[in-house]
Amino acid sequence: EVQLLESGGGLVQPGGSLRLSCAASGFTFSTYAMSWVRQAPGKGLEWVSAISTSGDATYDADSVRGRFTISRDNSKNTLYLQMNSLRAEDTAVYYCATLLGWVVPDYWGQGTLVTVSS
Amino acid sequence: DIVMTQTPLSSPVTLGQPASISCRSSQSLVHSDGNTYLSWLQQRPGQPPRLLIYKISNRFSGVPDRFSGSGAGTDFTLKISRVEAEDVGVYYCMQATQLWTFGQGTKVEIK
Numbered sequence: 590e591v592q593l594l595e596s597g598g599g600l601v602q603p604g605g606s607l608r609l610s611c612a613a614s615g616f617t618f619s620t621y622a623m624s625w626v627r628q629a630p631g632k633g634l635e636w637v638s639a640i641s642t643s644g645d646a647t648y649d650a651d652s653v654r655g656r657f658t659i660s661r662d663n664s665k666n667t668l669y670l671q672m673n674s675l676r677a678e679d680t681a682v683y684y685c686a687t688l689l690g691w692v693v694p695d696y697w698g699q700g701t702l703v704t705v706s707s
Numbered sequence: 708d709i710v711m712t713q714t715p716l717s718s719p720v721t722l723g724q725p726a727s728i729s730c731r732s733s734q735s736l737v738h739s740d741g742n743t744y745l746s747w748l749q750q751r752p753g754q755p756p757r758l759l760i761y762k763i764s765n766r767f768s769g770v771p772d773r774f775s776g777s778g779a780g781t782d783f784t785l786k787i788s789r790v791e792a793e794d795v796g797v798y799y800c801m802q803a804t805q806l807w808t809f810g811q812g813t814k815v816e817i818k
Contacts, residue, residue, distance in 0.1 A: 624807070626756075634748075634756065634799055636807040648806060684755055692744040692803035695767065697755040 598701030611685030627681035713810035730800035744803035
């Protein structure tokens with residue numbers, strides 16, 4: 590059974606940093622591109638970042654480019670999102686999701702809540 | 708950037724009756740490889756999103772056959788042949804032809 594378990598969310602002040610993790614199991618992690626998608630309270634889904642199977646290619650939404658960094662450790666079956674210079678508008682539930690062939694968002698985690706507030 | 712526009716934003720339906728959601732993209736979703744990377748996701752209340760349909764019309768593993776997808780180019784449709792109580796939630800279209808973009812979401816609720 591595919592499982593994605595996000596962690597690392599919490600309350601952080603504006604300008605602060607946070608590192609999210611997504612532990613994967615039940616599939617061959619190194620063969621899947623991965624992504625982070627967020628959902629602000631009561632709002633829709635917003636794609637944040639994506640990373641290739643080996644980690645040598647990454648893409649970021651304009652809203653987070655230069656502040657967030659996606660990475661992965663295939664030896665640990667774990668995806669990361671380093672979030673710096675956090676703003677109130679980054680408040681959201683952050684989901685990790687697999688991206689089969691870069692194009693099919695087939696499995697999703699339960700999400701972790703990030704709240705940016707003073 | 709490709710913009711995805713869904714209609715309606717809210718759809719009250721009677722149990723057992725059909726429901727239909729439209730999704731229009733600001734440009735063609737036909738990829739240079741010939742495929743069209745349009746997916747539909749369901750998000751039940753309090754749950755993460757779940758993949759229903761990929762590449763316009765392919766049902767994902769475990770998805771009931773009352774869900775179907777159709778369309779081409781810039782216009783796509785998700786249909787539920789007979790709505791059940793467990794279908795309540797928000798439905799999103801998502802394109803992956805040029806990076807990734809979601810529609811605003813359509814809330815399906817029971818009348």
